[in-house]
Amino acid sequence: MKRILITGALGQIGSELVAQLRKEYGTDHVVATDIRRTENEVGIGGPFELLDVLDGKKMVEIAKKYQVDTIIHLAALLSATAEKNPLLAWNINMGGLVNALEVARELQLQFFTPSSIGAFGPSTPKDNTPQDTIQRPNTMYGVNKVAGELLCDYYFQKFGVDTRGLRFPGLISYVTPPGGGTTDYAVEIYYEAVKRKKYTSFIDKGTYMDMMYMPDAIRAIIQLMEADPTKLIHRNAFNVTAMSVAPEHFEAEIQKHIPEFVLEYDVDPARQRIAESWPNSIDTTAAKQEWGFHTEYDLSKMTKDMLEKLQAKYM
């Protein structure tokens, strides 16, 4: 049975991943850490430690204290925040990653960290973006993600650390909102549809990006971590996605449930520029072939579930 340490555990992915891992491996087998305590901590229950990922010494101490065999490193600044403060993003995203990899090397732990569609850039083929292709992103977040993928490959090749990763698209969930991402509009649109029947998108009509519902993302992480290592050719990191969508597709789908819903646009040039540098749709063949990646939610099934869950929360 795995014993897992998670950084950034109270964030968008972490809060749902911790809950699912505790169901599968037992509450005491999953140690949640974050830089601060929030109300999410109560929701996830179980062992919790305060941890700034830039404090490598404390990270090793926590890993030793709970005798973990796996580390899932989630703490990071997202694309829009990183672009506002690039040096801070470099320090946190790369400093945190290298500390977590060092803990994995020293204690011989299995390792997971997410990459992103942000690891691609304007010169990457935009449609059906291959697993192995040009990666010259023009954002600090993208630079961090490409460097992170390479660093994880390096720790595997040089030190034998069992590193694994996924290139996530925008993740949509009703539990914990994301913060500072370019794809955040795709989450906000559902909250605003339920609360106000109206949303103003900061991403322009016709801008396609990949998205996935959180339950599919959580299952993909666990499935990849459990996958037979001899079958993995692309460890860091696999393209995964469920849908390629633009704001007007969410609008049409939401209107099937809330006919009076109105979508308006007030484009934020900074986030629009990031979105336009990313692929329209990515190819997930490698993930399917090497470890059986699949999704259960398309846009229509996800929209129905998101609206039901948010209506139950806010109405």
Ligand code: AKB
């Ligand atoms: C972001 O928008 O920054 C993230 C991502 C796609 O990595 N959601």
